[in-house]
Amino acid sequence: MIDVKHLTKYYGRTLAVDDISFHIDAGSVVGFLGPNGAGKSTTLRILTCFMPATSGSATIAGYDVFKQSLQIRGMVGYMPENVPLYPEMRVREYLMFRAALRGMKSKQRSLAVDRAAEKCWLVKPEDMMRRRIDQLSRGYRQRVGLADCLLHDPKVLVLDEPTIGLDPAQVREMRNLIRSLGEEHTVILSSHILAEVEQLCGKLIIISGGKIVAQGTPDELRRQVSGPSRVIVELRGGQAEQMAKAVADVDGVRDVQHSRAGNWTRLTVQGAEDADLRQDVADLVAAKGYHLRELRREIGSLEDFFVQMTYEQITRD
């Protein structure tokens, strides 16, 4: 459905997106995840034809975002971050205007507005549709923005940080809504919050510093990210170096680091990909007569990975 190849974008001389490529299938919910300034919004702006890339190509349903932008704009619904709206308009008036811009005839327009308003819970305080947009709360503005994207029943929905600034109840509603939209539409959303995209999205694209650092389903990523398994052991009863060496000689152990933890020595034991070294380490400890305080296996979480990515970028800057 969406094909991006070697996309690069410079703002003047700042590189915002650096040679990224990915593919998105029709009918999936895809999350763009990355720290501030990673280039998420920039990528989404290019996909929605707001601005052209410096180089590379992007197509949606076979249409090129640079050369056939009007076709693409007709079938994509885009909610920019911060949801810009005309403050002086009324909700219904705004949605009617947007529907007209999308080329709908007046009867169809009314229907489309009612349908979208209902989907986005804009019907509830009864006068909601008649309120001025600058008097709405953040959450309701967000809903108006989302309703606007849904007016023309787009094939592709692009939502830039759809849940930012919402209270927990609204976040949950928004997630449910996005999940239900994912059944009929292809949805691309961006976020800083791993937990959110992990729940919502069938596919994650993690970007940092303008580059894709990992992509795949949450499960794939978790496997990819955790890498070789680690066992953490805390023991005493010998010299730190000696104990480390003894553990390092165990079959299947690739590397051992030691550090102090009070009176105890902490060993971080690296094994092969799916190995579980707990049993072997325990046997060794028993054989040597060391005292054991802790023995656990650690699987790197996606969260760790993500934080690490973010951290690396901050230290690089």
Next chain:
Amino acid sequence: MRKVLILAKRELSAYFYSPMAYVIAALFLLMVGVIFLWGVRVPFLKIELEPVFRSGAESTLRPLFDVLAYGLAVVVPLLTMRLVAEEFRSGTIETLMTAPVTDAAVILGKFLGAFVMYLFLLVATGIFFTLVVVFGKPDWGVAGMGYLGMVLLGGAYISVGLFASTLTRHQLVAGLIGIAILAFFTSGLYLVVLTVPAEYAQSVAKLNMITYFADFSRGVFDTRGLVFFLTVTAFFLFISVKVLESRRWR
């Protein structure tokens, strides 16, 4: 074309929602009223204009229009400064330009919206013209040409103001740029004509909007004037479209 109308309608209704537009309209009508009933006298600048509406005066709005041609060079940019600058400031440019509309349609729609607003202001001067009709016998031909001149001049001014609004995200800056460009095309050129060598002076003078407008306000229909104003309007609309395109390319 339908989308141009839709955009124009939104632009026009934005005027009616905004207090700024009412302030400008009030300012404009106050200006017209003062010129009409009391005249303008600034001894310091050697400007002396009798009230347009006085016994024994020729029954025409011509002196009023002649002053307005200068006054509008300030009023129109204030009216148009919001058009594109505000879209960039508030970020709505992003929703606007990701809807299936072309840059040209956006510019034309905004122009048309502002133009209709301007026509409303012009129609409001009809109150004063009515007084002229009631108390005198105006030359309808001259009056008609005067209004035609005002319409053409307004179109050109609006396209300049709209162009200025595409250049920046700050309304006030856009307003000032618009006023500066128009001040140049109305008054500044007199100075240029005085300073350039004589052989160029004539061609430079041909760029002055006021010269062409003066023909209309005298009641003379001049094709050259018509062509001039339409060309200026089209030119500034064209470069507005180009600037709007290029701003997103950066």
